[in-house]
Amino acid sequence: MIGHIDAVVVDCADPAALVRFWSGVLGGQPRVRSDDWAYVDPPGSTRLAFQRVPEAKTGKNRLHLDIDVRDLEVATLAAEALGAHRVGEVQRDVAGAFQVMLDPEGNEWCLALAQP
Known part of the structure; x- marks a missing residue:
């Protein structure tokens, strides 16, 4: 290390x-x-x-944060109230669901809800 x-x-x-x-x-x-x-x-x-x-930021991030949440819709609305913007619809796969977001400067990040 x-x-x-x-x-x-x-x-x-x-x-x-x-x-x-x-x-x-x-x-x-x-x-x-x-x-x-x-x-x-x-x-x-x-x-x-x-x-x-x-x-200025140009293009898509090469690295982004995944933020683990308990309720995707509640977290999305709370993030939007702080100034975030959602990108597209909720995505679902075998690992769970996630919502792509943008912070106030346009940096991509995700709210993630893991499958129980």
Whole structure:
């Protein structure tokens, strides 16, 4: 082993706004260190950090977060109330169901409901 994950870092235009959004999704206290860097330490999870970059997002993410939820529709509505947008319909397969979402800067992520 070389090391362990210290944080997942998201490039963005507005770190303070995104950390507030994601702390609403995951819990934890949003921390804004500067105009260029913010983070949240969700309870029981890895730090999620946001760093300002000059370029805009282009194309689809090569990495995304799957957020485990108990009720897909309730979680989707709560995420939308925070500023997320759903993409398409709920997808279902043998592993369960998921709803693709976009955060306020257009980063893809999923709400996931595992099969019992």
